[in-house]
Structure formats: structure tokens, C-alpha cells
Amino acid sequence: GGLHGVMESIYHAVPMVNLPVFCDHAANSFKAEREGISVSLNFRDLNVESFLAAINRVINDISYKKNVQYRSLLLRDQPEPPLDRALYWVQYVLRHHGASHLQSPAKDLSLTQYFMLDSIMVVAAAVYLLGYLLMICW
Template identity: 50%
Template sequence: NVSFILQNGHPVLTYPRPFLPNVAEIACLHCKPAKKLPEHLENFIEGAGEAGFIYFSMGSSVKASNLPDYFRALLMIVFRNLPQRVLWKYEGDDLTDLPSNVLLGKWLPQQDVLGHPKLKAFVTHGGLLSVFETVYHGVPVVSLPVFCDHDANAAKAEADGYAIKLDLFTITPEGLLRAIKTVIRDPRYKTQVKHRQKLLLDQSEIPLEKAVYWTEYVLRHKGAVHLQSPSRHMGVIDYYSLDVVVFLALVLIGIYYTTKKLLRLMRILPKDEVSIDLPRKNIKVE
């Protein structure tokens, strides 16, 4: 008995779905244009020159400091061999043996970073909001899914052509380095994410305005009951047509056992031999 649902999705980012009138998609409600970065970040990025920089973040649900030691060592190898500089969202203490082209930050203004013109690629865990922000700002992705919806989000992004999905548990330094270089050098990834960005931004109203409008609409019309599906008044049997399913199942069972019985009778009963004596006539031929 829900009056209205504000769905965090969009056919460009997730999948097209048939919705009732009391559902509105408001993906990227939180997305916003990039602002100028803090001075220390801007200076670090400017020092990268034409090579640009890469942003690495595993989101708020996966702390990089909790990742296994071997994985952190793997990242060090990869970052050290990149011509780009790397911004790394890292919540732990400063790492030893940190490459000179890497800057750590316990918190980074992600959307301002993603919207920076010198950003070349985003290495992420594939969280839904991060995927939305990626397309909103038009950045190619290398995804390292960890749990929950990460794998599905990464697979969809890869299928759409703007991401490469890697397995966090079988990844190698060579594989990650190759993936990062591919999304940067192969123009197809940038082209696809820019195409998705164009589709996402081409809306009649921004998601925030849509959310505000429908919230006020429901309040104005005291719950907007006229938008709700009549199925909310149906019981489980009616909603799932269980009576029809049971009837059809009984019919099929009846046909099965009737056919089985007839076949069995045909095998048991002996074949009757019927002899017919026909009268013979003598035909004389002259």
C-alpha cells in the first residue's frame, strides 16, 4: 500500500522496465557539475601534464585500508608503472614505499574529481552511485566488484562498452595495468561513455525537480490512490491466479493418468482372432 515510489534507476544506466503510474525513475538525483578542486589536489594534477591522472576509489562500503596486503602491493606495482598520476582514496595510515606519482586522500570530492578535464580513467568497485556519477561525468571505467550489486553493475557497464570488469580475486598486476591502459588508449570506451552521458542528460526535467513534483503531487491528492494498481486489493490466490494454475494442473494430471491407463489396457487385452467364412460360388467359364 505504497502511495508512490521514487526509483533510483534509468534505462541508460540500468535496464528498461515497465512501471506503474506511481513509480518515477530519479537516477543521478545526487549528481552535480564538478567544482574547482582544492589547491593541493589541483597542483598535484597539474604536475601530471598531458598524461593526466587516474582516480582510484573503492567507495565508502569497502575501505582500501582493509584490503589484503598482497592487493595493496599489487596496486603499488601497477601505479608505479603508469605514466599518469594517481589519486587514491585511502582511509588508513600513510603507506610506506608509496610511488612518487601517487597521492593519498582519506576523503576526496569524488564528483569534482570525476568532472576534471584531465581525468583519464576511474578504477572503482562498481557501486551503483559511483556508476551513475561515472556516466554523468563521462569517464571510462575499470571495475573491481567486491560484493552485493557490484558485479551486476560492472557487468552492465562492460556490456554497454565503457568499462572493463576484472575479478578482484584472480587479478594480476599485468591484467590491471593492461585494463587501465586499454580504457585510456582505446577511443571506443570514451566514445561509449560520452554517448551514455548524452542520453542520460537528455531529460525533460532534472531528477530533483521530478522527485519534488511527485512528492508534492501525492500530498496534494491525499495519497494519489488513483495511481495505485488495483492488485493491491487482491489476495494471494487472485494475484497469482493460483486457482487457474491448480485447475490446469489437475487437467494435465487427469490426461496423463487416463492415457497411461488406456495404454496399459491395450497391452493386457489379447487380440481377438476373427475368422470369416465366405460362401464359395462355382463359376463356370465357357
């Protein structure tokens, strides 16, 4: 039910039986089921019969295969192969001597600025001071 597993399944046009158990699994499984490329099972209601029924449903119902094949075509339809795109960008960086115009301005910040430690320390000091004053005055 994880995003990478769902994307891999779609890429290879393989229908899924999902068992969401963690983080984004439920949302991914719900969307995959809504698109007709997956059957989702509830972990609490899982038993051998429901598991086998889900597998048989995905195998025997041709609509799951057709839907995932269509999604696979959508995913694979790109103007150029990924290797050519990667090669272009490597050559681009070499042609433009590191392509500094594409680099994040954050690379020039100190660690204190990057992680906003100065701001965090001011807020922490204010909270501490407020707590201290409340303890004294209360």
C-alpha cells in the same frame, strides 16, 4: 558489468574495464565496449598482463574519456532535477488524496486472483488427471 555499475560509471563519466561473470554482465559489457566507454575482458583468458593492458588502454586512450563524458551528458540532460520531480509527485499525491486513479487495479484483487492460483490449480489438476489416466490405461 552489472547495469547499475555501468549506469553509475556513465553518470560520473568514468571509463570502465569490465569483467563479465554473471547474468546480464556480458550484454552490458558488450554494449559499453561497442559505445567506446569500456574495455571488456574474458574471465577465462584473464591474467595480470591482460588486466594491466586493459587498464592502461582505458587510462591512456583519450577516446574512452570523451565517449563516456558524452554519454554522461546525455544521461544527465533532464528537464528538471530529480529531487524537484520527486517533490512534485509527492505533492501531487497529497493534493489528490492518494491519487487513486494512478494506483494499480491489482491492489483490489485477492491473493488467489493476483497470483492466478485458481488457474494454476486447474492446470495442475488437469495434468495430474491426464497422468493418472495414462498410468491406468497404459
